[in-house]
Amino acid sequence: MAVAALHAAASGMNALSTKIDVLANNLANVNTDGFKASRVNFEDMLYQQKVQPGVENDEGARNPGLLQVGLGVRVSNTQFDFEIGSPRQTGKPTDVYIEGDGFFRVSVGADRSPDGIAYTRNGAFFVNSEGNLTLGSDRGPLLDPPINVGAADEVASIRIDPVGRVLVTPPEGGEPEEVGQIELSMFVNPNGLMSVGGNLYVESDISGPPIDGEPDTDAFGALLSQHLESSNVDPVTELVTLIRAQRAFELNSQTIQAADETLRVVSNLRRF
Amino acid sequence: MYYGLYLSASGVLANTHRQDVFANNLANVETAGFKPMLADVRQRPAESVEDRLPFRDRQPLLDRLGGGVLVEPRGAAFSAAAVNETGRPLDAALLEGDTFFSVEVGLGQGRTQTRVTRNGQFVTDAQGFLRTSNGHRVLGEDDRPIQLDTGAGRIEIDARGWLRQNGEDVVQLGVSRIDQPGGQLRPAGDNTFAFLADDPRLPADDFGLAPKSLEASGADPIATLMQVVSSSKSAMGNATMMRYQDAMIDRAVNTLGKVS
Numbered sequence: 245m246a247v248a249a250l251h252a253a254a255s256g257m258n259a260l261s262t263k264i265d266v267l268a269n270n271l272a273n274v275n276t277d278g279f280k281a282s283r284v285n286f287e288d289m290l291y292q293q294k295v296q297p298g299v300e301n302d303e304g305a306r307n308p309g310l311l312q313v314g315l316g317v318r319v320s321n322t323q324f325d326f327e328i329g330s331p332r333q334t335g336k337p338t339d340v341y342i343e344g345d346g347f348f349r350v351s352v353g354a355d356r357s358p359d360g361i362a363y364t365r366n367g368a369f370f371v372n373s374e375g376n377l378t379l380g381s382d383r384g385p386l387l388d389p390p391i392n393v394g395a396a397d398e399v400a401s402i403r404i405d406p407v408g409r410v411l412v413t414p415p416e417g418g419e420p421e422e423v424g425q426i427e428l429s430m431f432v433n434p435n436g437l438m439s440v441g442g443n444l445y446v447e448s449d450i451s452g453p454p455i456d457g458e459p460d461t462d463a464f465g466a467l468l469s470q471h472l473e474s475s476n477v478d479p480v481t482e483l484v485t486l487i488r489a490q491r492a493f494e495l496n497s498q499t500i501q502a503a504d505e506t507l508r509v510v511s512n513l514r515r516f
Numbered sequence: 517m518y519y520g521l522y523l524s525a526s527g528v529l530a531n532t533h534r535q536d537v538f539a540n541n542l543a544n545v546e547t548a549g550f551k552p553m554l555a556d557v558r559q560r561p562a563e564s565v566e567d568r569l570p571f572r573d574r575q576p577l578l579d580r581l582g583g584g585v586l587v588e589p590r591g592a593a594f595s596a597a598a599v600n601e602t603g604r605p606l607d608a609a610l611l612e613g614d615t616f617f618s619v620e621v622g623l624g625q626g627r628t629q630t631r632v633t634r635n636g637q638f639v640t641d642a643q644g645f646l647r648t649s650n651g652h653r654v655l656g657e658d659d660r661p662i663q664l665d666t667g668a669g670r671i672e673i674d675a676r677g678w679l680r681q682n683g684e685d686v687v688q689l690g691v692s693r694i695d696q697p698g699g700q701l702r703p704a705g706d707n708t709f710a711f712l713a714d715d716p717r718l719p720a721d722d723f724g725l726a727p728k729s730l731e732a733s734g735a736d737p738i739a740t741l742m743q744v745v746s747s748s749k750s751a752m753g754n755a756t757m758m759r760y761q762d763a764m765i766d767r768a769v770n771t772l773g774k775v776s
Binding site for chain 2: 246248249250252253255256259260263283285286287288289290291294295297309310311312313314315316317320321323325327345432433435436449450451452462463488489491492495496498499502503505506509510512513515
């Protein structure tokens with residue numbers, strides 16, 4: 245009866261409202277450096293079999309078709325788009341862009357990551373009061389392994405080269421001194437990473453363990469300093485998808501009305 | 517009089533079934549690679565014809581009316597749908613309606629079943645297996661799950677259906693052709709189709725594939741909404757007819773046949 249129609253339409257509205265939530269978050273982060281857009285994937289639910297395929301009728305003929313009713317739709321998962329965002333020049337020497345698939349490693353509290361390590365594509369680093377390189381997000385997590393550029397009066401300029409060496413020029417001039425090496429990590433299945441906010445991702449069971457390496461080797465990608473990675477959200481695509489999702493949501497609400505009306509008429513069949 | 521009541525009742529039943537099917541199609545209007553289910557009706561033969569009982573009293577007048585409607589068992593409509601470009605390297609859309617990707621679906625306790633899908637949203641897992649977004653392993657040309665060394669560089673699918681890494685061919689996606697898929701496959705949920713009988717897959721030597729794209733749902737939103745509304749109205753019309761006939765019987769019994 246029309247009850248299946250009600251449930252199918254409700255499942256559609258449910259799944260589509262999740263899609264609208266994710267799209268809204270993508271659009272809100274259209275200017276967040278290092279942000280990766282997410283996509284919601286849908287799948288159809290199980291089917292109720294009303295006539296099994298190949299049933300014989302009285303005359304012994306086999307029915308070539310089958311009669312089944314689907315029970316709606318559900319969200320199968322969300323999937324990151326790890327397409328590399330375009331570089332945006334900032335001129336700040338501690339801003340770093342990764343020209344490949346690597347992630348920066350930072351140390352965070354145990355409340356965010358079980359092993360205390362999180363990963364990010366946002367290379368907006370700052371030098372904190374102790375001279376350590378920290379990520380420019382709300383809690384300022386330290387880069388892992390930590391890199392100390394020294395006290396402010398000992399540093400004239402900082403440079404990060406494509407292979408990840410951090411070079412410091414002292415105030416008196418002369419040869420830049422290497423104070424540390426930025427390391428990167430990669431994942432077999434980056435889609436398994438878990439977003440924890442603050443532009444950070446943490447490892448999960450399905451992402452696989454991190455593969456550590458140095459910039460400009462394998463697919464890690466060379467570093468480009470004085471640049472940041474723009475958000476890879478394409479506002480036009482997101483808006484078109486948003487319009488489609490909203491219209492589909494409305495269409496499903498029409499199904500609920502139609503099914504409700506059918507049920508009302510059927511329930512009023514009996515006259516008193 | 518009762519005869520008409522049953523004709524109308526069959527109309528209500530058939531059309532509420534159609535409404536259920538169309539509601540599911542509309543709910544899946546954003547599901548990639550979805551194929552809408554068909555819900556046709558057919559004329560039901562008159563009772564004397566259906567039961568083949570020659571000795572029964574025939575009603576030549578009523579028999580001409582037939583026996584109402586029945587739902588026609590049909591599968592899904594497997595025509596190719598629109599292709600939307602997504603720009604993601606592991607998305608692929610098949611261009612012909614009779615070509616499919618093969619996947620391995622786990623049934624629990626180590627058992628697996630081969631099914632086909634039109635949904636080309638692929639991802640790699642922690643072991644490097646290529647999976648659909650629902651988590652089913654994707655089969656290669658040799659009908660075995662595809663496993664890749666994801667540390668070796670970015671993976672992408674090209675227009676020939678090959679997975680390429682660092683500009684080199686690694687392994688080809690298993691794409692097969694199924695003749696008359698509507699009679700060979702049944703929708704099994706999770707964007708997959710199971711085989712009705714024997715494995716109907718034939719190797720597809722030459723197929724069209726759009727890389728970095730996805731096939732949209734085969735359910736057209738406007739047409740599907742029209743189907744939902746029209747099946748709803750048909751059910752309501754038939755229900756109203758039932759009420760009229762009920763009223764007629766009421767008259768016949770309680771007014772016409774009243775003994776002062």
